Amino acid sequence: MKANGNPMVVERYSGLDRMIHIIHAAAMLTLIITGLKIYFGWDFMSFHTARALHMFAVPFLLVVNWFLIPVSIVLAAKGGILPRFMHFWDHYIFGPKDAARMAGIIGNFFGKGKYPAFSIYDEASGHYKTKLHPLMKILIVIEGLAIVVIAITGIVLYSLNWSFLGLPIASWILSIGGLFAPAFGLSSLEFLRIIHLLMTYWFVFELVVHVGILEFDPHVWKYYKAIFWSGKEDLTDTHYAEVVKTKNH
Amino acid sequence: MNNLVQTLDSVDFLKMDRRTFMKAVGLIGAATFLGSFKSQIVDALEFAETKLVWLHGAECTGCSESVLNAGNPDIVQALQKLNVNLVFHETICAEQGIWNDGKLVNTADLNSEILLEETYKAGNYILVVEGSIPNGPDGSGRYLVIGNKTFKETLGEAAKNAVAIIAVGACATWGGITNAASDIEKDTDYRGVAFKKADPTKGMLKELGIDKPVINIPGCPAHPDWVLLTLGAVILGKIKVPEDLPAVLDQYNRPKVFFSPDHVVHDNCPRRGYYDRGELDDQIGGPGCLWKLGCKGPYAHADCGIRRWNGSVSLCPQAGGPCIACVEPNFPDASMPLYVETEDKGILLGADIGTVAKVAVGAAAVAAGVHAVRRMKGE
Ligand code: SF4
Numbered sequence A: 001m002k003a004n005g006n007p008m009v010v011e012r013y014s015g016l017d018r019m020i021h022i023i024h025a026a027a028m029l030t031l032i033i034t035g036l037k038i039y040f041g042w043d044f045m046s047f048h049t050a051r052a053l054h055m056f057a058v059p060f061l062l063v064v065n066w067f068l069i070p071v072s073i074v075l076a077a078k079g080g081i082l083p084r085f086m087h088f089w090d091h092y093i094f095g096p097k098d099a100a101r102m103a104g105i106i107g108n109f110f111g112k113g114k115y116p117a118f119s120i121y122d123e124a125s126g127h128y129k130t131k132l133h134p135l136m137k138i139l140i141v142i143e144g145l146a147i148v149v150i151a152i153t154g155i156v157l158y159s160l161n162w163s164f165l166g167l168p169i170a171s172w173i174l175s176i177g178g179l180f181a182p183a184f185g186l187s188s189l190e191f192l193r194i195i196h197l198l199m200t201y202w203f204v205f206e207l208v209v210h211v212g213i214l215e216f217d218p219h220v221w222k223y224y225k226a227i228f229w230s231g232k233e234d235l236t237d238t239h240y241a242e243v244v245k246t247k248n249h
Numbered sequence B: 001m002n003n004l005v006q007t008l009d010s011v012d013f014l015k016m017d018r019r020t021f022m023k024a025v026g027l028i029g030a031a032t033f034l035g036s037f038k039s040q041i042v043d044a045l046e047f048a049e050t051k052l053v054w055l056h057g058a059e060c061t062g063c064s065e066s067v068l069n070a071g072n073p074d075i076v077q078a079l080q081k082l083n084v085n086l087v088f089h090e091t092i093c094a095e096q097g098i099w100n101d102g103k104l105v106n107t108a109d110l111n112s113e114i115l116l117e118e119t120y121k122a123g124n125y126i127l128v129v130e131g132s133i134p135n136g137p138d139g140s141g142r143y144l145v146i147g148n149k150t151f152k153e154t155l156g157e158a159a160k161n162a163v164a165i166i167a168v169g170a171c172a173t174w175g176g177i178t179n180a181a182s183d184i185e186k187d188t189d190y191r192g193v194a195f196k197k198a199d200p201t202k203g204m205l206k207e208l209g210i211d212k213p214v215i216n217i218p219g220c221p222a223h224p225d226w227v228l229l230t231l232g233a234v235i236l237g238k239i240k241v242p243e244d245l246p247a248v249l250d251q252y253n254r255p256k257v258f259f260s261p262d263h264v265v266h267d268n269c270p271r272r273g274y275y276d277r278g279e280l281d282d283q284i285g286g287p288g289c290l291w292k293l294g295c296k297g298p299y300a301h302a303d304c305g306i307r308r309w310n311g312s313v314s315l316c317p318q319a320g321g322p323c324i325a326c327v328e329p330n331f332p333d334a335s336m337p338l339y340v341e342t343e344d345k346g347i348l349l350g351a352d353i354g355t356v357a358k359v360a361v362g363a364a365a366v367a368a369g370v371h372a373v374r375r376m377k378g379e
């Protein structure tokens, strides 16, 4: 994990992680902008270009989320199923320690206490114990679900009779939508379309939180560099980062 | 597909066997099918001998008017030529029921109520229902009584021996305007023949314990072509009831050939070019797309865009009125408010999702600003 040269400079994001993040960000921005253009009728681009770009970005987002991210998670740890699962759990799932950090962050927001470190590097093992901001761990789970929902509802908006290997997927989705839609006084298609828009708004909200709250801080800008370019973190900069040494690792 | 269409164009529709007919309808779709065979269906109607009983429940008679306004064929032409015996149609028939001391008098020739009773007994007729059927108050059906008989009872009698039942218009299909959400909705309890709103378990036939398939021709009103061509196909036996119905109807019993599950009014709207260019009118009377004025064309499964109305000259959005998806289940509730964009309906505890999103994103942006200032100050 240690990068060449300075022993305090370590690899925070692998090349695969960075590629995933860049493709994910580009696809997501494309989808949000073209989707809202279609919805609001903004006139900076034609409907057909917007729709073409929208459809072009879909496979990128889905491949990143449903294939590359799981691959990267599996590859990030060594050993059998259990160590890999534990790595996933520690890095991506919001746990009690994240809750404690989150409480510290909220306290700090209201003027109480220090901003806790959320990036914990274990010198003994040469690996991060955890590195995501606790809020990010919450957002990631909701985002994963939102992507599933927006993809499913998007199939119907793409084509009302989309089928795959002869299976009438779109009509199944419409039938499932029809179970919930009447509760809102909507038809299934209306319901699915509204959910699609709602998920788009969720992504806009997430973007504001992700960029605005998590990253809008000169001391966090080092992580921009890490995720978009270098992949490295200099642990001598102790803002949000802490180095620990676990025994018996 | 073009070759198939050309081949079928030269086929004599009347000589086509049922299997080929079904295949053709399935393969070539609504517009082509009708373009190719409309005149033949009309000709064929002349040879049919089936009786037709057209009953009116709670409604405005708009669907009858729509059919009376039909062009090519118009209903008068059709009636003059047809061998179909239109036994009873309240709006068209001159004679009506005559009671004396609560009893029907005279003979079937002079008393249409007796004629109806005899027709029901003889069976072998097609029943068309226009208008909804009140079940209230308290399941009695007495909110609609004609000749001291509830319409609920009349429908039961008429449906029992009918060879096919066709519900015409939003009222007969889902309950329509009579069944729209209101303070008295529970009390009046209007039903469609096979559905109540979008619920197939609460149709009036179910309530009466009659298990018969129903073809739904929704619309407010229904398009004359939808009605006449469905009747033509059923009368000719080109669509066999009930065997063929699962293949030709959608889950709401609408003929897929007119109410395609894969297509909506929006697909063929003459204003579609404006939608594609993002020219969305925010005031009625402009040339642009009516989406932001609440047009429900993107949700309405009907062929209005291809078929058009009033002798094929126009359709709602073309004439400047946003589509209100009058063919969809649970119309009009599902389309309410009629001229408000679906996304602006207050479905989240009365708030629309745009407002919720603005508040959430705005709050996040403010929090981000405060956070940024604090962090920059190193607090
Ligand atoms: S007017 Fe309605 S149906 Fe026509 S393009 Fe606009 S949204 Fe679609």
Ligand code: SF4
Pocket: B219, B220, B265, B297, B300, B302, B304, B315, B316, B317, B322, B323, B324, B325, B326, B327
């Ligand atoms: S355009 Fe819309 S409102 Fe008009 S008849 Fe067709 S489905 Fe009904």
